[in-house]
Amino acid sequence: MPHEPARPTAPARFDPSPARVGLWLATCALSACATTPLPPPPAPPIASSATRAAPAPMSPAAPQAIQPVHPPAAAPVAAAAAPAPQAPSLVQPASPSATEGEAAARLLRYADRVRGLSPAELSLEIAAIGDPGGAPERQLQLALALMHLNQPVETARALGLAQRVANSAAPDSAPLKPLARLLAQRLLEHRKIEEALDKQNAQLREQQRRIDQLNERLEAMRAIERSINNRPPAPAAPAPRAP
Known part of the structure; x- marks a missing residue:
């Protein structure tokens, strides 16, 4: 708020210099308020698709801090010493699959x-095997020999062994x-x-028996026919005498 000068009790002489300065300041303030504002600056041009697609330059990667490598802690002296490695054994135990494969191959x-x-050689082979007892491999060998005889009794025996x-x-x-x-499935079939x-074969034998019976009957009928044809004619009856 401007300071008002004290009014003199007695008329004093007016100094025009301060009044002019105040008037000039008021005029400048009014002219500043009435000045037209400047238009806003033009908008920057829209970047094209090629400009937008251009990747921004990558800043160089900051160097990573190098972590100090600490040496591993030494093992305590009182630790138990590791056992010495044993030499590999030359004899390897046979696996179950290898045993099964060897038996099947035999x-x-x-x-x-x-x-x-031949049938005679098969009979000798069966006699050489003899009684297989409880040995499973010998039982299957005997079954294989019996099945090649092609006899129903021996096939049934081989099926029982398998x-x-x-x-x-x-x-x-x-x-x-x-x-x-x-082997049992094949022997069953x-x-x-x-x-x-x-x-x-039984049906064929029955049919052959019936055919033989019919042939015998036909042969008997032919024999009867031949006997009738070979019979001599009966003598003619004498003519009756006149009275």
């Missing part, structure tokens, strides 16, 4: 050998069970075929 080789034997090995609970039968089941052939 039986397959035996089956290939007995397949080319089923005995397949259903056995002995530990030495475990590697041979898959082959025993396969072979047994069914033999039974069907036996039935057909």
Whole structure:
């Protein structure tokens, strides 16, 4: 707020210099208020798609701080010494799969050998095997030899041997069970075929018997016909005499 000068009690002489200065200041203030504001600056041009797609320059990566590497702590002296490594054994235990494969391979080789034997040689092979007892491999060998005789009785015997090995609970039968089941399935199918052939043979024999009976009857009828044709004619009856 402007300071008002004290009014003199007595008329004094007026100094025009301060009044002019105040008037000039008021005029400048009014002219500043009436001045038209300047227009805003023009908007910057919109960047094109190529300009927008341009990647911003990457600032160089700041160098990472290098972590100091601490050496591992030394093991205590009182720790127990590690045992010395043992030399590998030259004898490796046979795995179950290898044992099973070897047993199956032996039986397959035996089956290939007995397949080319004659009936007389098969009989000698069966006699050489004898009673297999409880040995599963010998039981399957005997079954393979019996099945090549192509006789219903021997096929049934071979089927019993294969089923005995397949259903056995002995530990030495475990590697041979898959082959025993396969052999038993084949022998069972072979047994069914033999039974069907036996039935057909029985039917053929019955039909042949009937054919033979019909031939015998036909031959008897032909004999009767021949006997009738070969009979001499009966003598003619004498003519009656006149009275």
